[in-house]
Amino acid sequence: MRTTQLLMPTLREEPSDTEVISHKLLVRAGMIRKVAGGIYTYLPLAFRVLQKITQIVREEMDKAGGQEVGLPIVQPRELWDQSGRWQLYGDEMFRLKDRHQRDFCLGPTHEEVITAIVNADVHSYRDLPLLLYQIQDKFRDEIRPRFGLMRAREFIMKDLYSFDVDEDGLDISYRKMYFAYSAIFERLGLDFRVVEADSGAIGGNVSHEFIVLARSGESLVVYCDQCDYAANVEKAEAVFEPVETVTECPPLETVYTPGRKSVAEVTEFLGVDPARIIKTLIYMVDDVPHAILIRGDRELNEVKLKNYLQATEMFMAPEDMVKEITGASIGSVGPVGLKIKILADLEIQGMSDAFCGANRDDYHLAHVLPGRDFVPDAYADLRNVEAGDSCPRCRGELLATRGIEVGHIFKLGTKYSQAMDAGFLDEDGVKRHFVMGCYGIGISRVMAAAIEQKHDDDGIIWPMAIAPYQVIIVPVNVGDEQQVECAERLYRELQEAGVEVLYDDREERAGVKFKDADLIGIPLRITIGPKSLKQNKVEIKKRWEAESELVDQDKIVDVVLSLIGKA
RNA sequence: CGGGAUGUAGCGCAGCUUGGUAGCGCGUCUGGUUCGGGACCAGAAGGUCGCAGGUUCAAAUCCUGUCAUCCCGACCA
Numbered sequence: 001m002r003t004t005q006l007l008m009p010t011l012r013e014e015p016s017d018t019e020v021i022s023h024k025l026l027v028r029a030g031m032i033r034k035v036a037g038g039i040y041t042y043l044p045l046a047f048r049v050l051q052k053i054t055q056i057v058r059e060e061m062d063k064a065g066g067q068e069v070g071l072p073i074v075q076p077r078e079l080w081d082q083s084g085r086w087q088l089y090g091d092e093m094f095r096l097k098d099r100h101q102r103d104f105c106l107g108p109t110h111e112e113v114i115t116a117i118v119n120a121d122v123h124s125y126r127d128l129p130l131l132l133y134q135i136q137d138k139f140r141d142e143i144r145p146r147f148g149l150m151r152a153r154e155f156i157m158k159d160l161y162s163f164d165v166d167e168d169g170l171d172i173s174y175r176k177m178y179f180a181y182s183a184i185f186e187r188l189g190l191d192f193r194v195v196e197a198d199s200g201a202i203g204g205n206v207s208h209e210f211i212v213l214a215r216s217g218e219s220l221v222v223y224c225d226q227c228d229y230a231a232n233v234e235k236a237e238a239v240f241e242p243v244e245t246v247t248e249c250p251p252l253e254t255v256y257t258p259g260r261k262s263v264a265e266v267t268e269f270l271g272v273d274p275a276r277i278i279k280t281l282i283y284m285v286d287d288v289p290h291a292i293l294i295r296g297d298r299e300l301n302e303v304k305l306k307n308y309l310q311a312t313e314m315f316m317a318p319e320d321m322v323k324e325i326t327g328a329s330i331g332s333v334g335p336v337g338l339k340i341k342i343l344a345d346l347e348i349q350g351m352s353d354a355f356c357g358a359n360r361d362d363y364h365l366a367h368v369l370p371g372r373d374f375v376p377d378a379y380a381d382l383r384n385v386e387a388g389d390s391c392p393r394c395r396g397e398l399l400a401t402r403g404i405e406v407g408h409i410f411k412l413g414t415k416y417s418q419a420m421d422a423g424f425l426d427e428d429g430v431k432r433h434f435v436m437g438c439y440g441i442g443i444s445r446v447m448a449a450a451i452e453q454k455h456d457d458d459g460i461i462w463p464m465a466i467a468p469y470q471v472i473i474v475p476v477n478v479g480d481e482q483q484v485e486c487a488e489r490l491y492r493e494l495q496e497a498g499v500e501v502l503y504d505d506r507e508e509r510a511g512v513k514f515k516d517a518d519l520i521g522i523p524l525r526i527t528i529g530p531k532s533l534k535q536n537k538v539e540i541k542k543r544w545e546a547e548s549e550l551v552d553q554d555k556i557v558d559v560v561l562s563l564i565g566k567a
Numbered sequence: 568c569g570g571g572a573u574g575u576a577g578c579g580c581a582g583c584u585u586g587g588u589a590g591c592g593c594g595u596c597u598g599g600u601u602c603g604g605g606a607c608c609a610g611a612a613g614g615u616c617g618c619a620g621g622u623u624c625a626a627a628u629c630c631u632g633u634c635a636u637c638c639c640g641a642c643c644a
Contacts, residue, residue: 009577011577011578011579011593011594012593012594012605013578013579013580013592013593013594017636017637017638018637019638036635037636092642092643138644140643142642142643143568143641143643144639144640144641144642146637146638151643151644158644315641316641408643441644442644443644444644445644446644476602476603477602479602480602508602508605509602509603509604509605509606510602510604511604511606512605513603513605514604514605515604515605516605518604527603529603530603531603539603
């Protein structure tokens, strides 16, 4: 491709309305343009990257026994009523009506359609297992679309659904996908980690996330330095290591703490360690107030709390509600004498001679002993794991890192097949429900994640496997016939050798072309200039290295082929 | 949905406090000189100042409403 013919509107200046680096660079590199909030046009360079990612995903899905299908984006309400999710999905589902006022939605996911299809046309255990996938646009009316393609409302996703006769079958399908996903991210050339995950609203019990490591990532994951345990902090189990029980704890005492509310203020005022504070949070859980206790230096994990209580709706009580329930302001609340449900993190049971709010403004209690001064209704693992904690598997040390969730695999079981009464006849002629799994990869998010992970001050550094073009040829001066002649010849030879090559034939100064080449992140750059040309050589520069090297003109094709792994 | 900010030429911005017929840089077009990391000179095109009301002799500027975008909080591939 010649750059004079390519729609590649690069920008010198940073767009003002972008925050994250991938968004900035996608816009600056002339790859995407915004059409509306969270909705983007993919320009040619971006489209090629997406095609490459798609192709790798497709190949690995096919290799694992998947069959590609096309599913509708616009879906009728009836389908979603069958699973009950027309009600449950909430505002994130983009709903619309047709001319007859019938309800439809833009598919945020495709469990319902696929289950209906399979139920209609698959009747026997002989037809199972079945792995069906699609790579298409999905639409979620995000509360707040942000970060460009990282959290768009319209996005490209691959999802595969597995249908098996039983749990053993599901295990096999799940494992296939686990390995296929690992192969995909390996091929994409990205640093990633597989972590145990919370399965959230989609349901099911076993779930893994594929995380592309990047400092800017929204997901926090922990992993063990000794074994292969790795988990999203939402899911990561906290290990409770009991300390020897303290038998001596002086009786309760009320202390005056004027105006001290936060843990930081109270500990500073009293001169004690935050780990000796019992932090009390009031939550409304399905309209029932709960007091949640957690050590002062820890963070509550709302996902764990929600799962433990099997809550559907849950939120932190606002100031006035807290006052009504406890008689005190936020920051002066404590479990002693509290008449509502009390749920305590595991660590609370190991505490003694602790401090907590007195349920009276400006006062705290000292010498608090759980079990003596109050008895929680239950102890549970409710806190966020932190770097330095013990590994729940092997007691090694947990390390933390940030990343971007690009893939998520779930065992669904019979959640949807039961709801929609979708099943097959087994060997004995008995009707049974499909045992399902679902496996997603955010294709457009992968593109953004790759940039988040691989860029420098000059622009994108595409991994070879997903670069829009593998090589860019830059003649320093298109006014020089020799250079043009050489560039044209190499352009032809590389194309004939099957290399994806971009030829910058614009009448621009060298600096402009170098800047653009770096910005759009082409892995290899061949520079044709007067100095090297005199020696019958050209320069080749790897985007990820600072120095370039001289190569004989008649060897350049072989050198390129070996660098892109084709030789 | 709550809190904050911003809408002026394709992009980045100034002008608004103190109303008076819209400006800068980059990009674009023409001609010329240049040519190895975002050149220089000369000329040119391009804007109903987000939209709708209002105040005023006069509104980008003041007032009201509205829409959009971005950031921070509750959701997720």
